[in-house]
Every structure is written in structure tokens, then in C-alpha cells.
Amino acid sequence: MRLAILTKYDQQQQPLHARVRHLVLQLAAHHELFFGPSTPQAVYDALSWDHQQASLHTAALSTLAPCVDAVVSIGGDGTMLGAAREVVPFHVPLIGVNQGRLGFITDIPLDDHTFERVQAILDGARVEERRSLLHIQGQLALNDIVIQRGSSKMLELEVSIDHRFAYRCRADGLLISTPTGSTAYNLAAGGSIVAPSAHVFIVTPVMPQSLSNRPLIIGDNSMIHVKIVAHPAIVLADGLEVLQVQPGIGMEIRQHVDPAIFWHSTQDYDYLETLRAKQGWHGGA
Numbered sequence: 001m002r003l004a005i006l007t008k009y010d011q012q013q014q015p016l017h018a019r020v021r022h023l024v025l026q027l028a029a030h031h032e033l034f035f036g037p038s039t040p041q042a043v044y045d046a047l048s049w050d051h052q053q054a055s056l057h058t059a060a061l062s063t064l065a066p067c068v069d070a071v072v073s074i075g076g077d078g079t080m081l082g083a084a085r086e087v088v089p090f091h092v093p094l095i096g097v098n099q100g101r102l103g104f105i106t107d108i109p110l111d112d113h114t115f116e117r118v119q120a121i122l123d124g125a126r127v128e129e130r131r132s133l134l135h136i137q138g139q140l141a142l143n144d145i146v147i148q149r150g151s152s153k154m155l156e157l158e159v160s161i162d163h164r165f166a167y168r169c170r171a172d173g174l175l176i177s178t179p180t181g182s183t184a185y186n187l188a189a190g191g192s193i194v195a196p197s198a199h200v201f202i203v204t205p206v207m208p209q210s211l212s213n214r215p216l217i218i219g220d221n222s223m224i225h226v227k228i229v230a231h232p233a234i235v236l237a238d239g240l241e242v243l244q245v246q247p248g249i250g251m252e253i254r255q256h257v258d259p260a261i262f263w264h265s266t267q268d269y270d271y272l273e274t275l276r277a278k279q280g281w282h283g284g285a
Helices: 018-030 041-047 051-056 061-067 077-090 114-122 271-279
Strands: 002-007 032-035 070-075 094-098 126-131 134-136 139-141 144-149 155-161 164-177 200-208 216-219 224-230 233-237 240-245 250-255 260-265
Touching: 002 018, 002 061, 002 077, 018 032, 018 041, 018 070, 018 114, 032 041, 061 070, 061 077, 070 077, 077 094, 077 139, 077 260, 094 114, 114 260, 134 144, 134 233, 139 233, 144 155, 164 224
Parallel strands: 002 032, 002 070, 070 094, 094 260
Antiparallel strands: 126 260, 134 139, 134 250, 144 164, 144 233, 155 164, 155 224, 164 200, 200 216, 224 250, 233 240
């Protein structure tokens, strides 16, 4: 198979992890590998590739995506989020190897058996998930879109769902989350945890002036229209600033036409077990 390997490493701060090196070498023995532009030189050195060979196998992920069968993301959930946004138009599945703390979407641990788990997924022993993304003016978000105040003054917003007025609120911002992002900023803002298989979005006011403005769960086929009534706003997609909006301007937020495709290990993937670990819930008997 042809695989794109995405790993981010600051080789000036830390050497290439021995297990990452081992995983790359094992994958290279069985598959044709390509790499993203942030790949450290230590990876190419481990493969004994010269500059020309490395250049022929390195490109932006959006360039590699149409040419590969899967993307293996080595890092954390943040690395996986960025990869998902780039490969979504090409319907390329992502496999997440967790290098660090337990992740919600990077579920394969980096250990002595990582290659066997990844290879089993490639051989068909996998759980496939398709997760919705949000779309706003050409920008995509797998976790959330946040409309936050652009000055010291509280925002005033009008929210409509499917062309029907919902409410006006004064708040520090408004957060529209996917089920994937429900355990991120949405949870900190008081929104509900939603299973990734649910076909919904969560609309959560951030620090509203009135406690009657509560999180609202809507179908993921809904169109959300947000108008900035007073004071400028900044729009973030998965934490990245994408728009600056002045009062009087409205924005449409809706489900992106293509989902992100995740391939999980049948051995390691258990969403509820991950929730228990991340949230500190008590285990069963």
C-alpha cells in the first residue's frame, strides 16, 4: 500500500523517538511511504534516504492525499485534526498513533506492538468511523467553530436555525461543536458530551449574560445562521483564526459535504473507556 506518514518533531529539542524510528522502518519494509513537509531529517536518515529520494517522497498532505491509500498520523489529537481537514476532500482514511497522552481520535499507543496494530488495520481488522465536519465560508473544522469577541466588549448575537429565529444573546462568544469536539472547548463551556456516532451539532453560548441561554443540540443537517449585532467578532475553526467579522454581518455554518474517515484498531478503540480515563470516571466492578 501507499501510505502518507505525518509526524511533527522539533529535533532541536528532542531526538527522534526510538519507537517512531522503529515504526517507520517496519512500515517502509512493507509499504511505499510518503511524508509531510514537517518531517524531521532524522526520519530520512533512519531510512538511509538521500536528499533526492526524500524530495521525491515529500509533499504537502493535500498533494499526497489523492495518491495514497491511507494516512498514518503519529502525534496527538491536534496533529490528527490538521490532517483530517486536509484529506477530507479525497476520502482518504486516517490512522492515529498516539505519541504522548491518551487521545480521543489517536487511539493506537506507541509501543513495541504499534506496527502490528497498524498492519492489522491495513489488513482489514478495523473499525471505520465517519465523522462530520463544520463548514464556514470555505473553512473546515472537525472539532468546533468559535465566534468570540474581538474587543473588550461582550458580543451581541442573533442565532437562527434552518432560517427560523432561535434567540438573541449577549455573551463572550458562541461555540458550534461536532460530536468529535464535544469533549474539547464545548465541554469546558458547559456543553454536553456527545457520542461520535450521533448525527448532531451542539450550539453553546460562551459565558452568556443570561443563564437562560443554554446549550442547544440540533441535527447535523441543520443550517446555523449567526448575525453579529454589536461589536466586532473573531471566528476560529479548530482554534485557528479564519475570519474577522464586523457588526451587521451574518455567517452560515453547516455540515461539510464530506466526512472525515477514521480507521481504528479493533483491539484498542473503546470510546467509553477513553472517556472514563480522560474524565476520571470510576471504573466498573
